[in-house]
Amino acid sequence: MPTPERTSLDAIVRAASALLEEEGLAGVTMQAVAHRVGVRAPSLYKRVASRDDLLQLVAEAALVELTLRLEADPEADARRLADTLRGFGTERPAAFRLVMSPGAGVPVARPQFGAAASEPILLLSSRLAGAERALEAARTLTAWATGFISMELNGGFNLGGDVDEAWDFGVTTIVAALTAGRDVDDRT
Structure with missing residues (x-):
């Protein structure tokens, strides 16, 4: 047996x-x-097979979890989607860092896992900036949110003020900029 x-x-x-x-x-x-x-x-x-393979599997599992969270509300506006990303970073800070800013030499997830997590952001970005600018808009929104969340996790906001207010201001500003980009493209 x-x-x-x-x-x-x-x-x-x-x-x-x-x-x-x-x-x-x-x-x-x-x-x-x-x-x-x-x-x-x-x-x-x-x-x-190895620790690197294990870390890749952990990164992929984290991206699956993030994807499920982002897909849970397909009609989410930018605020809810960004808040979902921030919530994931707050609840799973090490997983957030692993998938969003792994660092040199750290194993990363296979591309299809990142692509799946990107879909809800791309859909939102298309609504905000138009289909022609969806990728650029998604990258802009993701880069801003990742930077903000990373600084928050690392204690980088130490000049005072309300971090939640700064988050609100940032989301509002990014959405306005992405929407303005669509309006400019529509006029040309």
Whole structure:
């Protein structure tokens, strides 16, 4: 009779994701994940070839979660979509950093996972800036939100003032700029 499976790939990825949030990227080791799922480290290699492969799977799982959140409200306006992205960053800061600004040498998700997460943002951007400028608008909105959220997570706003008010101002300003871009294109 074959030996029963003691863990699954899903359990391994969930354990690695939890470690990422608790210990940061350096804490996601094969040994730590194995301990978390109750097996010896060599047993993990039956499911995951390397730590880099594991981190890629964690990034992909994070993007799936983000995609589900963004798709939950297909008619979301820019405010709700941006707030959803910010909520993900606040609730899962290490996962947010892993997928939005992984850093040199850190494994990243395969492109199709990023593309899926981008779809709701592209749809919104098309409504804001027009179909011809949807990609540029999505990049602008995403870059601004990622920068803001990253600074917020890293304690970069230390000059005083209300960070939530700054977020509101930023979203309003970005939306106005993207909409103005559509209006300019319509006149030409």
